[in-house]
Amino acid sequence: MKTYGLIGYPLSHSFSKKYFTEKFLNEGIAGHQYELFPIEDIKFLPDLLTENPSLCGLNVTIPHKVSVLPFLNEIEEAAEKIGAVNCICIKRFEGETYLKGFNTDAYGFEESLKPMLTPQHNKALIFGDGGAAKAVKYVLEKLRIEYQVVVRKAVPETILYAEITPEILNTHKLLINTTPLGMSPNVDTFPEIDYSKIGSEHLAYDLVYNPLETAFLAKAAAQGAQIKNGLEMLYKQAEKAWAIWSK
Structure with a gap:
């Protein structure tokens, strides 16, 4: 199972969860799920990644679009110029987790x-x-x-x-x-x-x-x-x- 999700706080409602859940269903994309991860402090991101080894991607919303930057291994040029990230691609190599940030906004x-x-x-x-x-x-x-x-x-x-x-x-x-x-x-x-x-x-x-x-x-x-x-x-x-x- 590949997991994707949204981090932010609070997460009272989410366009992203509805969008991706329906997308996976309607397009027959099996073995994929989208979850909400309400984390109040971005310092809990490493724990989230450890506890959810199937995570392949995250959307980022308020209040973490800027505070997440120090946790990333790489940032695309546009996101670096903007100074904010709202999308993270998660790759795992030999037990190491590699995070690349993007700005799709x-x-x-x-x-x-x-x-x-x-x-x-x-x-x-x-x-x-x-x-x-x-x-x-x-x-x-x-x-x-x-x-x-x-x-x-x-x-x-x-x-x-x-x-x-x-x-x-x-x-x-x-x-x-x-x-x-x-x-x-x-x-x-x-x-x-x-x-x-x-x-x-x-x-x-x-x-x-x-x-x-x-x-x-x-x-x-x-x-x-x-x-x-x-x-x-x-x-x-x-x-x-x-x-x-x-x-």
Whole structure:
């Protein structure tokens, strides 16, 4: 039996377990299973690997995408530049365990964003500066899209929501929410911007996918903007993870 799984804490619900369990069933992939491994502290990762010798791959979620880095033997170039890992390939050689880290979030985001881009989407506002924003920044730099990060508490190289002027909204036609604002159960929360300054040339992208239309997306759509949630990104990053594991 080959085992794959998700590490993070807490793990109250998991897209990954449902996705891979259904994938194994629907595609007749026998001898494979996907489990949840809620570990509060990343220091327990070696114990997890020892206790589960059938583990061949892990997805990594909050809060371990950065803290897992010192435990890896190798990191792919993209993940190293991003500074975060959400996928680990596990190989075992002569009793030794070898871990290689990847970032499939960037792939999922890029592949789901590119078909929606038009020439006016050459500047972006990124709401939030946490782990999820790292992959978004990497992709925007790769696509040569300028960006400005917006946060609630002042840190270097960012601006506050209160500093977003109508001019900034007019020149930055790509709006990306990387925060948990609007995520169930807090569905009434959203980035505090002047939505009346958004129009049909704007593209609002929310990494949140539960609910499928967040308050952020609904407010942007009401102004005529194109909208996109994070569900396709999630599917594409999962497909990428499977491609890595099944090589």
